[in-house]
Amino acid sequence: xxxxxxxxxxxxxxxxxxxxxxxxxxxxxxxxxxxxxxxxxxxxxxxxxxxxxxxxxxxxxxxxxxxxxxxxxxxxxxxxxxxxxxxxxxxxxxxxxxxxxxxxxxxxxxx
Numbered sequence: 001x002x003x004x005x006x007x008x009x010x011x012x013x014x015x016x017x018x019x020x021x022x023x024x025x026x027x028x029x030x031x032x033x034x035x036x037x038x039x040x041x042x043x044x045x046x047x048x049x050x051x052x053x054x055x056x057x058x059x060x061x062x063x064x065x066x067x068x069x070x071x072x073x074x075x076x077x078x079x080x081x082x083x084x085x086x087x088x089x090x091x092x093x094x095x096x097x098x099x100x101x102x103x104x105x106x107x108x109x110x111x
Contacts, residue, residue: 031067035103048105049086052076061088061097062104072097073108 014022037045052059053076061072074090084099 032064032069034064037103045102045105048107049076049079052105052107053079058108059088060104060106060108061086061102063097063101064103065101069103 048059051057056075058073059076063070063072072088072090072095074088074093074095076086077089077094078087079085080087080096085096086099086102088095088097
């Protein structure tokens with residue numbers, strides 16, 4: 001019976017430099033380019049924030065940071081124009097999100 005250990009048998013033959021290059025190469029597969037935000041989209045973000053602030057409904061803010069996209073869900077409470085931040089509250093936790101990292105804003109509707 002042949003007992004094949006798969007990739008384990010080849011790792012002993014690899015140099016540490018090769019292993020780091022393989023990890024970097026595999027990390028590149030998950031990398032996503034930052035979507036371009038034009039002026040129309042930015043105005044739509046402003047409208048969504050105004051609606052969310054007036055109605056105090058939950059919003060989903062999609063952010064891009066270091067090649068990954070992340071979602072934050074909460075209630076929009078404050079816009080800090082000087083620091084270029086928005087404050088999103090989820091319960092007792094206040095998250096400050098930079099305007100430069102935002103790539104999408106939508107209101108969350110619970111049906």
